[in-house]
Amino acid sequence: MSRGDDLDAFVRAFRETTATPADGRATRARVLAASGEQIHRRKIRGRGLLAATIGLLAVTSAAVAWTGLGWRLWVPAQPSDPPRERAAVTTVRAVAPPLPRVEPPPESPLPHPPIHKEGSDSEARAYERAHRAHFFAHSPERALAAWDAYLRDHRQGVFAPEARFNRALCLIRLARYDLAVEALKPFAAGEWHGYRSAEARALLDWMSAKRTASDSDAQ
Amino acid sequence: MIRQDPQPPASPKGTDAARSDDVALAAEIGSGSADAVARAFDRWHQRVRILARRLLAEDAAAEDVVQETFVALSRAAGQFRGDAALEAFLLSIAIKRARHHARAALRRRRTLEDYARLDIGGIRDPEHHTYRAQLAARMAAALDRLPRAQREVFVLCAAEGLSSAAVSVLVGVPESTVRTRLLHARRRLRDLLSEEHDE
Numbered sequence: 038m039s040r041g042d043d044l045d046a047f048v049r050a051f052r053e054t055t056a057t058p059a060d061g062r063a064t065r066a067r068v069l070a071a072s073g074e075q076i077h078r079r080k081i082r083g084r085g086l087l088a089a090t091i092g093l094l095a096v097t098s099a100a101v102a103w104t105g106l107g108w109r110l111w112v113p114a115q116p117s118d119p120p121r122e123r124a125a126v127t128t129v130r131a132v133a134p135p136l137p138r139v140e141p142p143p144e145s146p147l148p149h150p151p152i153h154k155e156g157s158d159s160e161a162r163a164y165e166r167a168h169r170a171h172f173f174a175h176s177p178e179r180a181l182a183a184w185d186a187y188l189r190d191h192r193q194g195v196f197a198p199e200a201r202f203n204r205a206l207c208l209i210r211l212a213r214y215d216l217a218v219e220a221l222k223p224f225a226a227g228e229w230h231g232y233r234s235a236e237a238r239a240l241l242d243w244m245s246a247k248r249t250a251s252d253s254d255a256q
Numbered sequence: 257m258i259r260q261d262p263q264p265p266a267s268p269k270g271t272d273a274a275r276s277d278d279v280a281l282a283a284e285i286g287s288g289s290a291d292a293v294a295r296a297f298d299r300w301h302q303r304v305r306i307l308a309r310r311l312l313a314e315d316a317a318a319e320d321v322v323q324e325t326f327v328a329l330s331r332a333a334g335q336f337r338g339d340a341a342l343e344a345f346l347l348s349i350a351i352k353r354a355r356h357h358a359r360a361a362l363r364r365r366r367t368l369e370d371y372a373r374l375d376i377g378g379i380r381d382p383e384h385h386t387y388r389a390q391l392a393a394r395m396a397a398a399l400d401r402l403p404r405a406q407r408e409v410f411v412l413c414a415a416e417g418l419s420s421a422a423v424s425v426l427v428g429v430p431e432s433t434v435r436t437r438l439l440h441a442r443r444r445l446r447d448l449l450s451e452e453h454d455e
Contacts, residue, residue, distance in 0.1 A: 044442060044445060044446055044449070046391060047391050047392075047394065047395040047398075047445075047449060048395065048414050048415060050388045050389075050391035050392040050395060051310070051391070051392045051395040051396065051399075051415060052415050053388060053392070054388065054389055054392035055306060055309045055310050055313075055392070055415070056306055058302050059302070059305060059319075061297075061301045061302070061305065061319075061322060064301070064319055064322050064323050065294070065297050065298075065301065067323055068293065068297055068322075068323055068326040068327055069290055069293060069294055069297075071323070071327045072290055072293045072326070072327060072330040073290050172356060172357075172359075172360055199320075232319075233316050235315070235316065236316045
């Protein structure tokens with residue numbers, strides 16, 4: 038039965054061994070955190086749009102009011118105006134109803150958002166930049182610099198665990214094993230809700246075996 | 257230990273009642289309800305994880321796909337029109353996300369395989385020594401050698417048990433293409449598994 042022509046047996050075995058349920062609690066928490074962040078960003082964008090609309094309306098009405106005021110106040114002051122016209126304008130000024138008071142643009146009615154104004158967007162951009170360098174450009178040097186930049190600016194960011202783990206992978210690819218070991222130890226110890234802990238342990242074992250092999254070669 | 261899939265395979269169409277539930281849930285997710293995202297996660301995360309595992313043969317990468325899929329769902333829910341089941345919509349997101357991880361996962365696996373060839377000993381999972389686990393491992397290794405498009409179709413049809421019509425909706429290719437890819441995948445897998453045995 039172990040021959041390839043009994044494909045069904047292989048498929049059955051594959052199905053059974055890959056169907057192990059997992060509670061996914063850590064992933065759930067991370068999904069909800071990331072979704073919450075998105076929702077928050079969307080709300081901020083919505084509020085920003087509202088504030089911009091209010092601001093634009095205020096500026097427009099102020100401009101309209103100033104234009105009217107200017108028409109009424111500045112035109113008569115033109116020195117080149119012939120006396121007859123000046124008199125007419127004076128008459129208009131006399132009969133014109135009082136101008137509406139121009140209110141200064143209102144203070145933003147919205148409280149300052151609880152996170153940095155650009156924090157979320159800049160975090161997403163920083164993550165995207167690093168992700169591209171790592172997974173698409175396959176450049177460990179650039180990816181390492183980008184992950185470092187992400188972690189410098191967003192130490193407690195939504196994607197901090199991924200950034201730290203991927204940074205460790207870059208260090209391995211660059212053969213900077215001492216730093217990679219330091220970076221992977223917290224994952225192997227189960228920090229970050231056990232994220233990638235098995236893989237971190239396997240990589241630590243691999244680096245340790247590699248070091249042992251190179252030591253014995255040197256001897 | 258024989259394990260069964262936690263849920264039956266998705267039908268991309270679904271009943272009218274189920275579809276209106278899906279539309280309501282997608283609308284809630286689209287309007288930014290974290291509770292709705294949580295409900296969708298609880299309902300489908302196993303399904304997405306198993307599919308991702310089968311496509312990538314790597315638990316950690318599959319977990320990343322689960323996370324990315326549900327985060328993407330909260331962004332993409334507004335595009336859901338109820339033409340297909342929400343589960344199918346979700347699985348199609350998962351397939352796309354898995355494509356991003358496939359190459360990196362394969363590279364990592366090969367590195368770890370190299371490491372395994374060093375045979376430095378240590379504690380191994382006893383289950384790895386069972387016959388079924390060996391078959392599954394050989395199957396996963398053979399799947400790694402299939403082109404991505406064939407692997408997707410084979411996993412969805414053979415491992416997930418979906419019809420070629422359903423797979424055609426999920427992958428976005430005509431049904432005849434699905435059947436052709438499946439045929440080629442089966443043939444190639446038979447060859448690979450036989451070669452491996454003969455070696």
